[in-house]
Amino acid sequence: MNEPHPFSVEHAFTEAYRRHQHTHPALREAYCLQAQFPAIFLPIRKDDRFAGRIAYKHIGFSPQPHTGGVGYYCDHAALRAIIEAHPLSASDHRAVEAMLDFWRTEETRAKVRAAMPPTLAEALPSDAWTEEPGVVFPLYRMAGANLDYDRLLHRGIPGLRADVTAVRAAATPDSAAFYDALLIALNTLERSALYLAEQADKGGFARIAASLRAIAVYAPETLHQAIQLVYLYTMHATLQCNFGRMDMYLGDFLQHDLETGRTTREEALDDLIGFWRIMPSFEANLERVKFDLRVIIGGRGRRNPENADAFALLALEASDRVRGIVPQLSLRCYTGMNPDVYTRALDLIGSGATFPILYNDDVNIPAVMRAFDIDEAAAEQYVPFGCGEYVIDHRSFGTPNAIINLPKGLEITLRGGVDSITGARMGLSGGSLPDFSTFDDLLAAYQRQVEYFTDAAGEFQALEYRVAGQEAAFLYFSLLYDDCLERGMPMFSGGVRHLGGTYETYGNITAADSLTAIRRWVYEERTIAPEMLLTALDADFEGYAQVREQLLNAPKFGNDDETADAMAVWVLEQVCGVTRAQREKTALDSFLVVVINNSAHILLGKLTAASADGRRAGEPLTNGHTATNGMEKNGVTALLNSMVKLDPTIHAGATHNLKFARSVFTQHRPALEALLQTYFSCGGTQAMITTVNRDDLIAAIEHPEHYAHLIVRVGGFSARFIDLPPETQREIIQRMLWE
Amino acid sequence: MTTGIIFNIQRFSLHDGPGIRTTVFAKGCTLRCIWCHNPEAISPHLETGAHGQVFGQPMTAAEVLLIVEKDRRYYDTSGGGLTLSGGEPLFQFAFARELLSRAKASGLHTALDTAGNVPRGWVAEILPFVDLFLYDIKAHTPDVHRRLTGAPNTRILNNLDYLVEHGAAVRLRCPLIPGINDSVDHLRFIAALSRRFPQLDGIDLMPFHDLAAGKWRAVGRTWQLDEIKSAAPDQQAAWLNVLRAEGCDRARIG
Numbered sequence: 007m008n009e010p011h012p013f014s015v016e017h018a019f020t021e022a023y024r025r026h027q028h029t030h031p032a033l034r035e036a037y038c039l040q041a042q043f044p045a046i047f048l049p050i051r052k053d054d055r056f057a058g059r060i061a062y063k064h065i066g067f068s069p070q071p072h073t074g075g076v077g078y079y080c081d082h083a084a085l086r087a088i089i090e091a092h093p094l095s096a097s098d099h100r101a102v103e104a105m106l107d108f109w110r111t112e113e114t115r116a117k118v119r120a121a122m123p124p125t126l127a128e129a130l131p132s133d134a135w136t137e138e139p140g141v142v143f144p145l146y147r148m149a150g151a152n153l154d155y156d157r158l159l160h161r162g163i164p165g166l167r168a169d170v171t172a173v174r175a176a177a178t179p180d181s182a183a184f185y186d187a188l189l190i191a192l193n194t195l196e197r198s199a200l201y202l203a204e205q206a207d208k209g210g211f212a213r214i215a216a217s218l219r220a221i222a223v224y225a226p227e228t229l230h231q232a233i234q235l236v237y238l239y240t241m242h243a244t245l246q247c248n249f250g251r252m253d254m255y256l257g258d259f260l261q262h263d264l265e266t267g268r269t270t271r272e273e274a275l276d277d278l279i280g281f282w283r284i285m286p287s288f289e290a291n292l293e294r295v296k297f298d299l300r301v302i303i304g305g306r307g308r309r310n311p312e313n314a315d316a317f318a319l320l321a322l323e324a325s326d327r328v329r330g331i332v333p334q335l336s337l338r339c340y341t342g343m344n345p346d347v348y349t350r351a352l353d354l355i356g357s358g359a360t361f362p363i364l365y366n367d368d369v370n371i372p373a374v375m376r377a378f379d380i381d382e383a384a385a386e387q388y389v390p391f392g393c394g395e396y397v398i399d400h401r402s403f404g405t406p407n408a409i410i411n412l413p414k415g416l417e418i419t420l421r422g423g424v425d426s427i428t429g430a431r432m433g434l435s436g437g438s439l440p441d442f443s444t445f446d447d448l449l450a451a452y453q454r455q456v457e458y459f460t461d462a463a464g465e466f467q468a469l470e471y472r473v474a475g476q477e478a479a480f481l482y483f484s485l486l487y488d489d490c491l492e493r494g495m496p497m498f499s500g501g502v503r504h505l506g507g508t509y510e511t512y513g514n515i516t517a518a519d520s521l522t523a524i525r526r527w528v529y530e531e532r533t534i535a536p537e538m539l540l541t542a543l544d545a546d547f548e549g550y551a552q553v554r555e556q557l558l559n560a561p562k563f564g565n566d567d568e569t570a571d572a573m574a575v576w577v578l579e580q581v582c583g584v585t586r587a588q589r590e591k592t593a594l595d596s597f598l599v600v601v602i603n604n605s606a607h608i609l610l611g612k613l614t615a616a617s618a619d620g621r622r623a624g625e626p627l628t629n630g631h632t633a634t635n636g637m638e639k640n641g642v643t644a645l646l647n648s649m650v651k652l653d654p655t656i657h658a659g660a661t662h663n664l665k666f667a668r669s670v671f672t673q674h675r676p677a678l679e680a681l682l683q684t685y686f687s688c689g690g691t692q693a694m695i696t697t698v699n700r701d702d703l704i705a706a707i708e709h710p711e712h713y714a715h716l717i718v719r720v721g722g723f724s725a726r727f728i729d730l731p732p733e734t735q736r737e738i739i740q741r742m743l744w745e
Numbered sequence: 746m747t748t749g750i751i752f753n754i755q756r757f758s759l760h761d762g763p764g765i766r767t768t769v770f771a772k773g774c775t776l777r778c779i780w781c782h783n784p785e786a787i788s789p790h791l792e793t794g795a796h797g798q799v800f801g802q803p804m805t806a807a808e809v810l811l812i813v814e815k816d817r818r819y820y821d822t823s824g825g826g827l828t829l830s831g832g833e834p835l836f837q838f839a840f841a842r843e844l845l846s847r848a849k850a851s852g853l854h855t856a857l858d859t860a861g862n863v864p865r866g867w868v869a870e871i872l873p874f875v876d877l878f879l880y881d882i883k884a885h886t887p888d889v890h891r892r893l894t895g896a897p898n899t900r901i902l903n904n905l906d907y908l909v910e911h912g913a914a915v916r917l918r919c920p921l922i923p924g925i926n927d928s929v930d931h932l933r934f935i936a937a938l939s940r941r942f943p944q945l946d947g948i949d950l951m952p953f954h955d956l957a958a959g960k961w962r963a964v965g966r967t968w969q970l971d972e973i974k975s976a977a978p979d980q981q982a983a984w985l986n987v988l989r990a991e992g993c994d995r996a997r998i999g
Contacts, residue, residue, distance in 0.1 A: 566815050641756030641758075642757045643756045644816075670759070676764075676823065677823050677825070680765060680819065683822050684819045684821075
């Protein structure tokens, strides 16, 4: 430990919280943030072009601390490990123990868990979704904020202060406390800028120092100042961040700098590369942070399409130059878009980059209008965050706070509500497979199961917002989210215009293909008796190779097969329907499914028994709207035709992984462009394309030292191939490669 | 309706004609090329392989077209369509004629991947239904051709003459197997065809690959080319150089 007083920042933070424990929560948060900033800033590094890197302490405030949690957090495990490894003096030790003890009940995560009524706790007994089998798990976080950076940059710190002061004048006492807290938060931000300016001076970073001093006093005027303010503000808001429509809010600065000769395009590119390099997780590879860090370019609904496109081209070039796992550059495509941007994007993908991820506005905007029940102008402001969940830029909030393992839902439905791995009861009982005399009976039981758990997920989502709102104002979000200032209410206490939630569903296609196989062999052909199917699944097919063979031979999603695809459509519609219904049952404005993937399909797969699609126990579940590995046998057009049958208007985003041989981009580019164009015009919403040579992947396992540059898409994020665990590497190699 | 024996339908095929295509592989062949990369296509009948897998599936032209039609939108944007391949796709002539004529009538672009060792009457009859012939040239003399494929190339070249004379769009496809048929004489022969038929759609050289060895074993046939390796890039460049020296610079590695 390098600190003169062990855990001095943690103690100061805890002290600030204790002192204001019964103050208005907005003010308490503001005072606590004063203890957090500038204390958590890291030194400016030699090649940095901006200041503001942070590393969270073991105790603090964050909407989404990457150790897991929400709001006020305390990383008990890490603190305990440190004091065990480095024994403290008796008095210091007591002080730390007292702190740990205090936060055990005060951290927001614990308060959320404690607020669960018994029926909800029964449905969601565990938080350990990576370790224990279960159907639905709660997640603790306020993820996916997309702030109004336009407002930040146009008003600057002084302008925002003036805005708050103006509404403060006629405020109710409750709102006044919120406004006062916002003013304190702005002071903290200004203080951070000046503190970092001083650090920059000491380190000889004159340009950084000048920009920091400028933004402390004025709204930014240059691209460098604008990026510095965006970064500094965001690091105050959350480390695990998303940057929204960056081409729109930075495009004018770029253009102005170029027009006035303040900078050259080369210098601007270097600044952008510098921005990319200080993205959290760019080097540190922080496990959870790399799922976020979206930068959106392109798309309809930008006020300055020309300037924005110029910036988009620069962003593509920056990503080309750094070839990092972040930012997750995402391009919204639309009919009539700038062809240079599209061409450049495909060049980049074809050269082996995993970015940009492509989105199709022509389909997504109407889909978002329906899914969120909003008008076209609002829907044009959709942004994917994290692993691909849509929210409406600085108007809606939609953190995913529950996950469902659909194959596990089916697994327990086949066995009367009993988990076949642990033998524990979970969910509804209601009979097991031999009791269902028709396939429709089975479907009805599965539906009830999914509905039961989804009701719990919706109730939890609303509860987590309620507790979060009671505990904190999430000041840096509230300041840059529409309506909070005008209403005088923090984000989660009535401020945000559209309070939604999202629900991560995993293994959708595994569940659908399993149902298809059961219908075919158990109910139609009757070649597999219900009891035998259960025995074979429980035995993980040991001694039941022929049963497995039959199951594998049933129709599978991804082959443009009507039977299998219709089941996938049904599974999606069913879970989307019961999820959407939560807006009637809870205080949420919307609750929508997302069919994203990070590595959860692998982790949940490990805790899921063999399934009736022929998948063995422990193997990964399917990934987004993608076929089971190796089961898409009719070519990529068949896969795409299957994918577009899934209705995009009933959820808030789904991922579609496509892996091509490099040669398709290099030797068959017109055909590839026609393929994507057709997919998009037939209703394709999104494509995450990776180009690889399979030989490279295999060689990288044998000689990782030569393949540090090899970046692959795992699903919701990109990763250095050599950093991935062996099972993930195998899974990626098995994924179908179109050539 | 005529039933064909089909052993594979490959969608998103990028190597059998322009654009995105669906290639339908029919069983039966009039040649016995020692390097054959689709040995499961040689016999016109259903076969059971060494591991119990069945090669071939009876399908009507209408059934095949149902599958082909599923990707029509991809053909439309890419300039692709249907390719009928084999084996020798004209071996099941009645089926081929029905499939191609129906496809043509429904507005699909059609390609036929043929070795041309079939009766003239068939070639003449199929011509109106084919937008592009992918036409194999395998050896330069009747004797060498007989040794490598089991039949002389006399009829093949006559049919080629006929097709070009009658205005067919023809693209030559030349499988080249190192040490077997990549002699300078053979390459010069290809160049001569190129000079003689300037109206050809193009010339593709198809470098040998040894991926078919396992398939030969699977259908219980003896693979004779164990010693031959896939053609290296510099070897492929050398072929192109010979052709260029002979005034043929439009050949491409296919």
